[in-house]
Amino acid sequence: MKRRQIDQGTYYRGVPTSPYDLVKEITLALGVLLVVVLVLSAVLSSPDVPPVTIQSWAKSAPLDFLQTATAELQGSTISADYGPPYNIDADGLDPSDTGASVQTWGPLAPQLWAGVHQPINPPETDVIAPLRLASVGRPGLGAALVQYQAAGTVQEQTWLTNYQKALTKATTNGPLVRVPAGAYGPVNVMMQALLADGRAGALDSLLLHSGRFYVTDYTKPLLFLADGGYFPGLAQSQKLTGSQWGMMNETGRYPGQAWLWLYTLWYQIPPYSTAQNADLLVVLTMGLLTTLLLLVPFIPGLRDLPRWLGLHRLVWREHYRLEREARRLGGGGGGSTAR
Amino acid sequence: MSAEPRDDTQGPRSWTGSLRRLIERDLPIEHLLPDREPAYVGSWVYVFGVVTIAALILTIASGVVLAFFGPQWWHVSPQGHFFNSLHFWSVQMFFVFMVLHLWGQYFGQGWRDGRATTWMVGVVVFLVSIVTAFTGYLSQQNFDSQWIAVNAKDAINATGAGAFFNVLNFGQMYGLHVMLFPILIVFLVGLHVVQVRLRGVVKPPAEERP
């Protein structure tokens, strides 16, 4: 077996050494850093903006809530046309719709290949299912649901279109929304019930209802929130959206995931900034760059660049000074690697 | 008794014995904990790696306190909030010094003389650290977690990974953040440091003579 070149005795022959206390160094580093972190924490604290709830949404922006919920029924929200892992043609309204926003690049369609794993069918998930649970003991709501579901798709869509129109003329009074009369069948009864349950905080739980007791998966309420205008609006005002370099920011003036700067950069510049499949393109780009970083030791040019720039001469200037000294005095001075 | 006394040094080579001989030869305790180093190790560039380890220790210590009291605690307790701040700033320090260390190794060409795998394990630690921090942001149970989850899901779904790595599932992200990824980082850092001790610190590149 070939012996690898890790015989330290041979490698370090002729290299001057000096005492070095590793354990002391790490202990000191730990002590100094602890002080730094204590001071930073005491002076600057850390961000903790409370989460948005369906309740806070329904209370603060009831009209946006109603418009979003109606759009969920219409199947016209982002999550309705998302594609995997949530759905493929969830609303069943368009047989050619295989997830309108699925990102592909040439023949590459990993999103489609992976398939549906957290099924979300927005009309059912966000509106009908919670209302069905809430209709127990509320005959008015129960009757409205029965009427709606018996009506058929064409009638439903007509009601919903009319209701969206009526909502543009609706008036709000605090958390209450008065919708002018119109040909929208049972839709206002359903939506007012949903809004009331939202306001009460019940919808937060109804959306998570699974029949099992414990819950850790917030896919449904988060997608619902993200379909509205309220939640993204709050993010916008905190400078957190993608076009605001939001991926590396945090609420307040705190440093966020600053190490994502390169990842975030691509989203700001063409062709990524205008591409429909921007996410996939950015991930592929970063995958390529990461592979290059991994293989730096083997890539000519990339591995030679630091030698050309010569920053190491600054880092080890004492070492090189001693080496030159030794050479001048005719000694060996073999402290450096021959290239 | 008829059995002959066995000679352990002569017997058939066992895997255990081979491993022991390998460690004895390549990683004797003097290599693991040396008290002399080549003189050039006096440079400040070597501080970055050690401070990164210190930041990792502080990150884990503060994280253990947070995990012990549960994910809701620090939102309602001032002491809890302080420990969250300690965790937050330890992580920021960890990344600052890891990146300085990365650049230091790049400009010093730390991969020379058979140390390419040390560099590569370093890059893997860097990547795993990014994912770990990301799952940490998702585990905060506050506005940032909500927004980061909603914003990040599209990139993860676009790769197909969303099928099994659901950033909107708090339980999944929390479990990964407090258990699996920290163990992975500690293991990889351990491996990285052993790789360095195995070969010793690389010599500075030879000066180009005119």
Ligand code: HEM
């Ligand atoms: C958790 C993160 C990391 C820790 C705790 C860590 C720690 C260390 C330590 C203590 C050393 C010993 C020498 C020194 O301090 O310079 C070292 C060496 C080294 N590190 Fe890291 N490192 C980390 C990440 C990285 C990364 C991201 C890279 C590069 C991509 C990297 C590349 C290297 C290389 C090439 C060496 C060998 C240098 C030599 O032989 O002189 N490390 N690391």
